[in-house]
Amino acid sequence: MDELRALIAVGVRVPGNPTxxxxxxxxxxxxxxxxxxxxxxxxxxx
Structure with a gap:
């Protein structure tokens, strides 16, 4: 989870938008x- 949060923080991975x-x-x-x-x-x- 820490790695995922770090990727989101730097813009590599953005949170998804729900349908x-x-x-x-x-x-x-x-x-x-x-x-x-x-x-x-x-x-x-x-």
Whole structure:
């Protein structure tokens, strides 16, 4: 983790941006997740 934090601090690796779905689109988020159509984290926005 220290190495990862150091890489982020110098800009070699940037934190990812989550894919955001509206809460009503939760079923679509699950379909995309199952189909491996997303990468990284998924967020449901209320």
């Amino acid at each position: 955001v779905y509206d809460l009503a689109d939760g079923p679509r988020a699950l379909v995309d997740l199952e189909a491996r159509a997303t990468s990284g984290k998924l967020v449901l926005r209320p």
